Amino acid sequence: MIQVGVNGYGTIGKRVADAIRAQPDMAVAGVAKTSPNFEAKVALERGYPLYAVDAERTAAFDDAGFDLAGTVDELVADSDVVVDATPAGVGAENAELYREHDTPAIFQGGEDPDVAEVSFNARASYEAARGADSVRVVSCNTTGLSRLFAPIAEAYGIEKARVTLVRRGGDPGQTDRGPINDTLPDPVEIPSHHGPDLNTVFPDLDVDTMGMKVPATLMHTHSVNVTLEREADAESVRELLDAESRLFVLPPELDIDGAGKLKEFAQDAGRPRGDCWENCIWGDSITVEGRDLYLFQAIHQEADVVPENVDAVRAVADTADREESTTLTEDAIGLDG
Numbered sequence: 503m504i505q506v507g508v509n510g511y512g513t514i515g516k517r518v519a520d521a522i523r524a525q526p527d528m529a530v531a532g533v534a535k536t537s538p539n540f541e542a543k544v545a546l547e548r549g550y551p552l553y554a555v556d557a558e559r560t561a562a563f564d565d566a567g568f569d570l571a572g573t574v575d576e577l578v579a580d581s582d583v584v585v586d587a588t589p590a591g592v593g594a595e596n597a598e599l600y601r602e603h604d605t606p607a608i609f610q611g612g613e614d615p616d617v618a619e620v621s622f623n624a625r626a627s628y629e630a631a632r633g634a635d636s637v638r639v640v641s642c643n644t645t646g647l648s649r650l651f652a653p654i655a656e657a658y659g660i661e662k663a664r665v666t667l668v669r670r671g672g673d674p675g676q677t678d679r680g681p682i683n684d685t686l687p688d689p690v691e692i693p694s695h696h697g698p699d700l701n702t703v704f705p706d707l708d709v710d711t712m713g714m715k716v717p718a719t720l721m722h723t724h725s726v727n728v729t730l731e732r733e734a735d736a737e738s739v740r741e742l743l744d745a746e747s748r749l750f751v752l753p754p755e756l757d758i759d760g761a762g763k764l765k766e767f768a769q770d771a772g773r774p775r776g777d778c779w780e781n782c783i784w785g786d787s788i789t790v791e792g793r794d795l796y797l798f799q800a801i802h803q804e805a806d807v808v809p810e811n812v813d814a815v816r817a818v819a820d821t822a823d824r825e826e827s828t829t830l831t832e833d834a835i836g837l838d839g
């Protein structure tokens with residue numbers, strides 16, 4: 503059993519902990535939090551040993567009546583691998599702690615690429631991460647684009663990709679985020695940071711990205727145009743993408759017009775928290791004009807990096823190859839395409 507500590511138990515950390523617990527070859531050593539909020543309460547109810555980020559914060563947990571197993575230093579010492587799901591920038595501050603304990607660490611996409619040896623996406627860079635001391639699971643958007651571009655590049659070659667990312671203003675729980683009544687170019691600069699981030703996974707990919715932010719919380723939506731190196735037709739592209747377990751090509755008969763129905767579908771299907779772990783690609787949008795491929799995809803920002811984190815644990819522990827790991831991960835959480 504790989505003992506996995508989860509440092510930072512928020513939007514990503516709580517989902518990763520549940521996915522780790524579902525794996526046959528992993529156990530949750532514990533989860534670490536800064537404050538005794540509702541997520542800490544649920545962590546205890548789920549039986550996760552709860553750790554405070556440092557000794558100064560233990561009093562707040564004691565006052566709230568939350569039993570602590572210790573501080574994060576002890577959690578890191580007792581873990582074979584740590585998943586750091588702290589807010590952007592905090593992971594880099596924690597890197598030294600993981601090095602001191604010689605505990606391999608998985609960072610998240612909010613960190614700069616140089617926080618880790620490898621920018622990780624299970625489909626595109628699993629092998630490069632095997633046995634590494636540190637990897638960074640790339641952001642939700644970069645994960646969604648990596649999963650899409652890897653099979654397209656293999657099958658047809660990519661001459662040039664252009665993506666407009668229509669981004670949710672904040673997650674449902676982020677009541678301090680916006681906009682609440684506007685449509686923002688964000689960032690205004692072109693390319694947005696997403697293209698260079700994608701190049702940390704695909705160094706040779708020629709890609710331009712533009713970002714926007716809109717008053718929505720459910721998902722991001724990508725408008726994608728790829729100029730292929732070789733001729734293709736829409737049906738063969740649809741079949742290619744449909745064969746990928748983490749790409750869900752939406753058939754028109756499901757009558758799903760946006761993120762709201764996607765979430766509803768996931769909830770009706772019994773997915774935890776209504777999570778859509780896969781990219782959701784509108785099948786009818788897959789269009790090829792000459793060598794230009796077009797499509798729309800929705801990315802559930804809270805969920806798509808979850809299976810990637812699980813695979814990243816096996817990659818750094820070097821206990822499985824990509825095929826074995828992705829199959830194990832998907833079977834255990836119930837990701838059946």
Ligand code: NAD
Binds near residue numbers: 509590592807
């Ligand atoms: P979050 O704010 O929901 O959760 C972070 C958790 O870490 C909170 O529980 C917070 O209390 C805790 N925390 C704060 N400081 C800490 C510290 N010093 N030590 C331990 N825990 C600490 O954040 P999130 O959305 O889960 O994001 C985590 C990481 O994942 C970021 O790098 C982010 O960029 C990335 N990410 C987020 C999303 C998303 O849509 N939410 C998607 C992909 C990647």
